[in-house]
Amino acid sequence: MADFLQTLMTALAIGSLYALIALGYTMVYGVLKFINFAHSDIVVLGAWLSYSFAIRALPLVGLDAHNPATPPPIWMTAGIFVAVLLLCSLAGFLIERLAYRPLRRAPRLNVLITAIGVSLLLQNVGQLDFVFGASPQKMPALLPNWELPIQFGQGESIRYVVLPLIDCIIFAVSGLLMLALELLIFRTKFGTALRAVSFNTDFAALMGIPVDRAISLTFMLGSALAGAAGFLYVLKFPSMNQPAHSVWVLLGLKAFVAAVVGGIGNIRGAVLGGFIIAFVEQFGAYYISSNYRDVYVFSLLILILLIKPTGLLGSPVREKV
């Protein structure tokens, strides 16, 4: 029971990270119908920006940059978070404007290849010495490492489930962001415009919706969420790999799998998919074998695609001649 709860809590925290990243994939797919392979690099950008800001900001309040004795004041952590969000959405805007917009009418395969090119470019520019460097780093702790032990059983069979503060924060922050996105998409005029563009770009343009601006905003929103995921990810896993490391690519891929499992193009599906993928991965790793955790994820993907090709919440696409 205690093991189950512990795994459940890890799965919830990781699931919300997957969901945050998956939202970006699914929103871009919704409006432009292509897999934005460069999305995982925005997560990396968010993670490394958090690190760069943290080691420069910590000395300002008299703390050691790499190994602070106490966590910095909460306004500083929040400030870093907001700065990362803004810079990541700027990066998303620039990528769309420079690389994808000229290809608006090109075959989708070309856009896909361009996305791969952008991804390679970002990874390797990030590895340059004057950017982030090509060696792993350790993220300084920005939050107190409080842990809440919950007691189970009596006497001999006493067990503890540890509930770390960081997991709660990940869950709460991503929950808030998802709620905000949900309200934005389904309750505002801008969200209606976005859904119209996603439904049919040409007709949306005829209805007077500025399609290019809507697409830019989609990219900015998705990238901001990815940046947030990067920030939260390095708070939970402080040992960071270099920007072109395959761990990051795999993180992005799993989030992408989450988007597909939930039904790509569907906002709620991405959140659902993120949690499903995290559950399958964490419980599979704990109860079967942790060596095959990627296999569970990709097998689930293939299984879902074969049973319901449009994903769990995706609507079937009718083909017309």
Next chain:
Amino acid sequence: MSASDVLIEPTSHGVNILKSAAPILVGIALAVGIQFLLPSTVGPYYSRLVIDAGIAMILAVSLNIVNGMTGQFSIGHAGFMTIGAYTAGSITFYSSLLIWGTAAKHGSFLGSGEWMFVIACLCGGITASIAGFVVGLPSLRLRGDYLAIVTLGFGEILRVLLQQTGKVVDNAEIVRNAPLTTFATVPVGGAIGFDGIPKYTTLFWVYAFLAITVIFAYRLKRSSFGRAMLSVREDEIAAQAMGINTSRQKLLAFITAAFFAGVGGGLLAHESGVIISPKDAGFQRSFDYVIMTVLGGRGSITGVMLAAILLSGLPEVLRDFERYRIIIYAALLIFMMLSRPQGLFGIHEIWDFFPRSWKTLPWKKSPREEAQ
């Protein structure tokens, strides 16, 4: 004499066979030439580059059958390659241990060891084509991006499974006396890769297999099968309406492409200086081949070959700028997609760009001249 009469020349059966075998014979003669002339003129470093380019061409041309000709977007090609590589590698490695007691290279040019290597490569191709059949099955249900995702998932699953394999058993005595259960752990090296495969790959074998691959792909493209594949690429619904069994064409494309990828993998596994490892099955390597087919042009065999040569040579040209190598590579890719989205040659072959006068041999009159 009208133009149509010129095309139908009465020839005997034997001449026809000779005519159809001619390209392969020319290809193999070229391979022999490369094998004996190239290393002495350019040295071992550049010979290795030529081998690399040859293997890249085999993989890119075979991927082109799926991506370029049939229009199914596969990003798991490196998975097929790795299956071929591991199959061929374990056949030569463990057979060498059993037969000659050592895994070192046995025999000289065209000696017994090399024939075992060729058979191993073909076995690798067959195993890969079985995998191609399995991966191709979802393509009957899925289209476009979804199929791409399944092929990507296949490569990643394969990578993780290969990481869990057992250690290489490199002692002849142990291999001889081991019970079959020892092989249940699949002793191909796990995450660090399959080290110790005898290094049989030479320029001759790479270019002989390349010649076969290219001639096969070219003839396939011109055959009724190939035209059916092209029609699936252009419009699946229209192709179906014309009575083409689109499912069968897609499966065939996957199987043939996987076969040649497996053979290419066998060649790669036996190349000196290469240790085949699970990482090769991942999607990053698959992307390399996808990029080659896209740069070359959809379905253009010569274009894809040129792109394979350029892309496998580019890293060497940029070797001095090690740090900036992939950045330049990526920037070139984006620039290419923005400026020439149809690839180098588009749907054409290289000879479509030659002047008209080159296409007819000087001693032969063109049909138009004959008609006059």
